[in-house]
Amino acid sequence: MLTITRLVDRAIRMILTAFCAVLLLMMVAFTVYTVVMRYVFENPPVWGDLLTVLSNIWLVFFALALTVRDKDHIALDLIYTRLPLKWAFLVQQFWTLVIFALGLVMIIWGVEAVTTMGGKYWEMWYFAWEDGKLVFKPNYMPKKYAVAIVPISGFLVSLAAIASMLEDSARLRAGTYDPAKGLDSGG
Template sequence: MWQFLNHIDRFVHRALEALCSLFLALMVGFTLYTVMMRYVFANPPVWGDLLTVLSNIWLMFIALSLTARDNEHIALNLIYEKLPAKLALYVRQFWKLMIILVGFILIIYGVELVEGMRGKYWEMWHFEFTAQGIEFKENYMPKKYAVMILPIAGFLTAFGAAICFFKKV
């Protein structure tokens, strides 16, 4: 049973690493495209900066779940080394429980926030110069796309910290 769970854990870990790589590549790609269009062609896309920020938000929250899963979050290793081994283990386990709690808080309030974003949009409006003059163009993206990562990251963080808790790493 534990071997099966370890295989699932490794698969999820690799998938999260791949997602982080994808969002980093998207962030760099959107930035390069926007800068090139702005300074070389003087025609920046309206969506460029917004999608760069959105990629960054998703990257950071997925990376949070990876750090909880790998036990690579900010830790007070110097203090742990000075404590007796058994007490250090208890303190580490306590902090893992706190990270699980943070994951549950992200789930609860993240779902509430996503639900509250119904009907709210980022207005990516812009003007275009045409033969008829200046035309106003509208384009909208739902705000819930940015905050949708909160409950997802909360689940992944709580799950990763729970795995780390039971491995006693």
């Protein structure tokens, strides 16, 4: 069971890392294309800046889940190293629980934001799934598509926090727990 869990954890991290890489590449490509079109051809696309910003937003939200899982977020390492091991474990678990709660807040209010979000991006066309097939929609893209990253990221953050808590608990039982180190210390 533990090996399956580790495989799933590793697969999720690899997929999120790949998404982040693709989104970063898209940000650069959209920016370069827009700048070249604006200053060389004097005909910038209306969608260039919007897609750059949307790629950036989605990249940051996916990277949030990765930082929670890899424990690369802002931590109290100085405090952890000064406390007795059991106390350091409890403090770190508490903060991971707070991050888990943040993920739940992102899910709950993110879903509400997506379902109630009005408006459309006038510069964007989009694709939709209708009647069992992908259909091109020549009208404006709903803004809720851009906001959909909030509940998705909330789910991934909560999942990462749970995985981190379980991993730390297993390390404490095995006697290999080090509160000042993340996954790079042998996970």
